[in-house]
Amino acid sequence: MTTALVVKRALVIGAHADDVEFTSAGTVARWTSEGAVVGYVLCTDSSRGTDDPRLPPRELARIRQKEQRAAALKVGVRECWFLGYEDGTLEPTLALRRDLVRAIRSFRPDTVICPDPTVRWHGQGYLNHPDHLAVADAALAAIYPSARDRWAFPELLAEGLEPHKVGTVLLSAPAEPDTWVDISATIDLKVAALLEHKSQITDPGAVEFVRDWGRRAGVAQGLPYAEAFRAFFLG
């Protein structure tokens, strides 16, 4: 179904700078234009996105965080957290889960977008990045049960972070989509956000890829452009 989700506060959880721009920035732009407050949590330091031997990982991480903040602003997002785990080696540890519970209890979103933990590949040309899978596992465990469980990570209570129930979970780029958001009015903002990742988006084919992905997601729904999700509505 295409859906008019009622979203007031949303947290988007990803692994790397530019993940949100590929999968869900059109939806984010739509929500912020409708008055929602959206924040991003990027779990890694995004330090590995280069083959350039002259660019050390620490310098790349600094550049990519700056690009991420600019990309977020393009779609109306002012709050970006970078958890700083090493790019390429992320695991769904309890430490990562605790950091995500901290973010959820601090931001108190009604809606969370995160990756789909069941996506190991797409077609014959794409193997999913293990960092995406680690984020997906840790984020879902953070949403349920830990963020809502008073006695999970009691050190967070000591920080003043009370339990919080997330109502809606949307898995981005899912294996089995069941929910589509119309991004026809925000596809240009999505592309503009993507282009802020200047260190990564050097091939104009990336823009066409994103537009084509949006067109293909929208076609069965009768929409010029859409983003697809799998939705869960938690009590």
Ligand SMILES: [Zn+2]
């Ligand atoms: Zn990524």
